[in-house]
Amino acid sequence: xxxxxxxSLQERLIGxxxxxxxxxxxxxxxxxxxxxxSQGHVRLDGLDTVADAEALMGRVGYIFQNPANxxxxxxxxxxxxxxxxxxxxxxxxxxxxxxxxxxALEIAHLGARRAHELSxxxxxxxxxxxxxxxxPDLIIFDEPTSQLDIRxxxxxxxxxxxxxxxxxxxxxxLALIEDFERVLLFHDGRLLADATPAIAIAHYQEIAG
Amino acid sequence: xxxxxxxxxxxxxxxxVRAKLLLLATLGVALFLTRSPFVLAAGPxxxxxxxxxxxxxxxxxxxxxxxxxxxxxxxxxxxxxxxEAEEAVLQLLRLTTLMLFAATVTATTTISAFxxxxxxxxxxxxxxxxxxxxxxxxxxxxxxxxVPEIMTRYEAIRDAHRARGLKIRPITMIMPLILLTLRETDxxxxxxxxxxxxxxSITTK
Amino acid sequence: MSTRGLVxxxxxxxxxxxxxLLPPITLGFIPVPITAQTLGVMLAxxxxxxxxxxxxxxxxxxxxxxxxxxxxxGRGGLAVFAGPTVGYxxxxxxxxxVTGLIAERIVRGRQGAITQTGxxxxxxxxxxxxxxxALGTLGVMLVxxxxxxxxxxxxxxxxxxxxxxxxVAATVARxxxxxxxxxxxxxx
Numbered sequence: 001x002x003x004x005x006x007x008s009l010q011e012r013l014i015g016x017x018x019x020x021x022x023x024x025x026x027x028x029x030x031x032x033x034x035x036x037x038s039q040g041h042v043r044l045d046g047l048d049t050v051a052d053a054e055a056l057m058g059r060v061g062y063i064f065q066n067p068a069n070x071x072x073x074x075x076x077x078x079x080x081x082x083x084x085x086x087x088x089x090x091x092x093x094x095x096x097x098x099x100x101x102x103x104a105l106e107i108a109h110l111g112a113r114r115a116h117e118l119s120x121x122x123x124x125x126x127x128x129x130x131x132x133x134x135x136p137d138l139i140i141f142d143e144p145t146s147q148l149d150i151r152x153x154x155x156x157x158x159x160x161x162x163x164x165x166x167x168x169x170x171x172x173x174l175a176l177i178e179d180f181e182r183v184l185l186f187h188d189g190r191l192l193a194d195a196t197p198a199i200a201i202a203h204y205q206e207i208a209g
Numbered sequence: 210x211x212x213x214x215x216x217x218x219x220x221x222x223x224x225x226v227r228a229k230l231l232l233l234a235t236l237g238v239a240l241f242l243t244r245s246p247f248v249l250a251a252g253p254x255x256x257x258x259x260x261x262x263x264x265x266x267x268x269x270x271x272x273x274x275x276x277x278x279x280x281x282x283x284x285x286x287x288x289x290x291x292x293e294a295e296e297a298v299l300q301l302l303r304l305t306t307l308m309l310f311a312a313t314v315t316a317t318t319t320i321s322a323f324x325x326x327x328x329x330x331x332x333x334x335x336x337x338x339x340x341x342x343x344x345x346x347x348x349x350x351x352x353x354x355x356v357p358e359i360m361t362r363y364e365a366i367r368d369a370h371r372a373r374g375l376k377i378r379p380i381t382m383i384m385p386l387i388l389l390t391l392r393e394t395d396x397x398x399x400x401x402x403x404x405x406x407x408x409x410s411i412t413t414k
Numbered sequence: 415m416s417t418r419g420l421v422x423x424x425x426x427x428x429x430x431x432x433x434x435l436l437p438p439i440t441l442g443f444i445p446v447p448i449t450a451q452t453l454g455v456m457l458a459x460x461x462x463x464x465x466x467x468x469x470x471x472x473x474x475x476x477x478x479x480x481x482x483x484x485x486x487x488g489r490g491g492l493a494v495f496a497g498p499t500v501g502y503x504x505x506x507x508x509x510x511x512v513t514g515l516i517a518e519r520i521v522r523g524r525q526g527a528i529t530q531t532g533x534x535x536x537x538x539x540x541x542x543x544x545x546x547x548a549l550g551t552l553g554v555m556l557v558x559x560x561x562x563x564x565x566x567x568x569x570x571x572x573x574x575x576x577x578x579x580x581x582v583a584a585t586v587a588r589x590x591x592x593x594x595x596x597x598x599x600x601x602x
Contacts, residue, residue, distance in 0.1 A: 062403035069396040073350040116357040213481040213491040277497045284498040296559045308496035315481045315491030323480040351424035359432040398417040
């Protein structure tokens with residue numbers, strides 16, 4: 001449960017930090033509409049996440065911590081194509097969009113691969129591709145690199161940095177958010193700090209002991 | 210992956226799925242209403258002609274039918290010995306014919322063609338609000354996606370048991386396998402909902 | 415159906431398929447090696463309950479129909495429904511429904527371990543042995559014209575193995591109920 005808060009998130013790069021169980025994920029899930037607020041409203045571009053949920057479909061991407069559980073079809077390209085069924089009735093157009101998105105992320109070689117055979121890093125990139133096919137305006141990353149090894153972490157960071165969309169990144173890996181414009185620090189369900197990365201991280205290090 | 214579809218061309222490949230299934234059903238009924246051994250004898254011959262000329266190498270085509278054909282033969286032999294001989298022969302002819310034509314439908318129909326047809330058949334239920342027709346394709350994909358993960362999980366459990374010197378017994382293996390698999394549910398469901406894969410967004414508390 | 419429900423049904427169907435891919439187990443006192451797949455079917459009813467259990471098993475049958483070799487021994491496709499034992503396959507659906515229904519009714523949260531295992535065992539036997547064999551035998555009778563006793567006699571050899579399976583299923587189901595309760599019961 002989160003304490004009541006009122007925020008306006010206009011910056012392009014926003015970090016969210018805090019200990020496990022501090023409310024970071026609860027907060028993130030309010031933004032993309034996975035959870036409805038018990039009080040008040042969450043609005044994106046003037047649209048309410050509950051009342052206008054359908055209009056917001058596909059506009060907020062969400063990348064989870066566990067790479068494997070985000071790809072739900074056996075083959076990467078199939079998974080990406082499935083995400084477009086509701087918005088593009090023509091199969092050729094869907095396949096073109098899939099190919100274009102894979103190319104943009106430089107992972108065209110992963111399109112025909114079976115998800116089961118991919119490494120964690122490749123799966124996270126595939127999950128990112130699956131999110132990007134719907135051309136989201138905002139992407140939330142919930143601990144995107146914590147289950148990856150160092151090399152895959154760098155790959156993912158590079159891919160994330162190249163994205164034009166607004167990003168909200170929850171991360172234990174402070175290096176990921178230290179260049180951001182704004183960082184929110186959660187603790188015990190409360191927003192403890194809302195400031196520049198340097199200040200928020202300093203607070204974090206205090207409470208982390 | 211592993212599929213029983215076999216690439217090829219020919220009349221059976223061009224027939225729509227619905228037509229093939231209807232023909233097969235009609236054939237089944239016709240076979241069980243026929244009592245003439247001579248008419249029925251033509252069945253397996255025609256069936257074999259059709260099935261074995263589809264393009265599959267003979268050995269492979271035959272091997273696929275072996276388990277079913279074995280049960281057909283064994284039960285027919287059993288019938289022959291303990292019950293009426295004539296009925297046993299008719300039974301053998303009927304089932305063998307059905308088996309061959311059923312295998313032909315399977316070999317000439319792609320999985321996605323089947324799934325599309327079943328989804329289409331469920332659209333009326335969709336409109337009535339009883340189910341989401343597109344969930345079938347999603348459920349299907351989920352199963353094929355996660356079977357190899359479960360097998361890998363099984364091997365990990367087995368290796369962990371061996372390392373600890375524990376005996377491999379069904380109970381000690383299957384219990385963690387099921388628990389660990391079920392525990393992935395929430396993460397997978399969250400990913401599906403976050404991507405809006407089921408049409409309307411689902412908000413959970 | 416909630417997304418979580420859909421995923422549960424699909425994951426359990428994947429478990430049933432995976433159990434069919436494992437090598438059969440030979441127990442000393444039973445002549446026929448037993449496959450773990452029907453164990454999975456029993457568990458679908460015991461762990462998920464009647465409704466989701468049936469959906470899970472129906473999904474497995476759908477995979478068979480569509481042409482995937484997911485039945486133990488790599489069997490699949492429409493041809494498997496052309497055999498005399500078709501009743502044992504289609505019969506999975508009512509069998510798992512009955513198993514689930516009984517489990518939902520008689521299993522209680524506050525039972526002792528032995529009682530609860532016993533309840534699961536009863537549900538497994540009544541549904542996935544009694545009902546299944548009844549339908550399987552009916553199938554054999556319809557397809558082959560054999561009379562009841564003769565149709566049944568061929569199946570008797572498999573009953574001891576299935577009783578062992580029911581015992582294993584009951585033990586596993588109780589442990590799963592303790593670790594990740596899904597069965598819709600009263601008194602949790």
